[in-house]
Amino acid sequence: VPSTDEEIPDWNRIVDSHARRVVQIGFKILGSEHDAEEVAQDVFKEAFLLHRRKFIRDWTGLLVRLATLRSLDRRRARKELVSLERMHEVLCNPSNSIDEDEMKEWLRAQVAQLPERQGAVVTLICFQQMSRDEVAKALEMSVENVSATLYQARCRLKESISSFVRGS
């Protein structure tokens, strides 16, 4: 959605165009519709205020970036509901069952514990299923950097489980 420096662009159109994605990102990271709504509201307000101070060239990028970072911030502030111990218990004994919700909550906690850039890349590619090109544009990174960051995140996530298994 184009905008000019002088006045607010068609704000309603911006909201209509991006609300779904903003809420979706919040929801995927937080797993709660209520929390996703709150984050989305904060994100739109922050974007609106930013626009009043400076020219926004890329509304999609800004909103995706804000939604991802603010949601990860909020997720990090929560206590982990499903522990590595619980996941290890399931992995070591496949007869143990784990609830879907438990599984999702565990993954969200793991992703939120990644360094911010890695968490954002994993969120957008794996939760939001955006292409590397889209992620690179939204996060103001090169495509190569996105791939490298995703690789680092993957190694880190794998290592988190492996080291736990080794330790125990």
Place this chain on the structure above:
Amino acid sequence: MMKTNESTHRLNEDWEPPFDLAFRLVAAESFSNEALERVKNRAKTLIDAKENLPTADPVSETKEVLGYRASQRMTVLSVAALLFLVFGSFLAYSPMQNQAYAQMVARMSKLKSFVCQIRQVDESKLGELESVPKQELSYKAPSFYRFTQISGETQILDLATSQSVVLDSSRKEAMRSKTSLQDLESPASFVEKLRSRFQTDRKSVEELGTRTIEGKHAVGFRSDMNGDVVEAWLDPQSNLPLEIRMHSPAVDGIPVNEKAATKWTIVSGFEYDVPVDDALFDVAIPSGYSEVRLLTSAKQELRNRFDRFTMMLRECALRSDSVFPISLERTELFKIVSKYSLEWSEKRDGATNFEEQKKVSLDQVDAVTKFANLISDGMDFLALRREPKVGDALDFQYFPGARLNDADRPVAWFSPDGHQTYRVLYADMSIRDVKRESLPSRP
């Protein structure tokens, strides 16, 4: 039990167990259309509320300016404020009102110079002034000020050109800056600045009688507005002040802290039209001094704004049964302002006569405006935090639900300097600077 939805297996990466399944589960989740509509509707109301949203200028994170330390900047402002009071006092205190005011403006405009001394003293030591260290202030027409602090540092200001220099004689260092007080070109202009205040305060001025100051007969007056007390002792012959006593336990009528509540500023030792050396008012870097460049960047600006933000939180709590705001949304904050205004209206309605009602109305406008300005400052702080980039850690957090003076209860924290330090505000309004690893967790 775990279940998978095959239709959602469009992951860009082949993850190993248990991540593969977990990612698919999360990717398959969806939210309700009602939630989406609620978000859209709320976001669209921002355009209607834009007039009430902050419109502050952007703060550049990279901008460096020649500056002097914040404390010294405050010194300049304090001195200016002080002089406002010193010279503005005439209007209200002169028994001859407008005629005296005109004479005083003419008199002040013709002053070539003056010197005075300033002391900060606790109420309990008002009787021992001579033992209190003093700062010295000199003025040279048309726009030069020289202020020597207790520490020995000297600040020279030329308000006509907005130039300022701070000299540290022990280190032979000088810091230059632009001052923003360029509109204050002479002592007479201070009178103009405070004229409205003292005009509105005619009724509350009370006479203090007479006393002798350094062998001169002095007439005293006292003004008390919003807790800011000024006692002026004037020479009735010259219409010039001999001594000014100020007590400002509040900023904009809002109590600051216990220490400030008992602090007085005493300005005395006035000498008018004394010979002063022009060289003492030169804002150029003196020979033998090295110029120091200090950053007074956006970070300091944000730090100052955080202080206003904390004041906003405190005032909100004071007006909400000691509970800090449940959110920092504009609507929530202005709800508190409305409630405060309503309380004043009830007070006004309870007034027994027209004069009293009128006074309460004026006080209401004053009090509510100040509170709303504080809210606006707090919101400016929230709006001016920079746009986050990927890789940024969180630089601000607010924990709603605290009660004023709850022990060890964090209310908010903020990093003004790129995550080197964090300022944590507690419910007792204490602030602690900590490293990231020591940040309090969400209560």
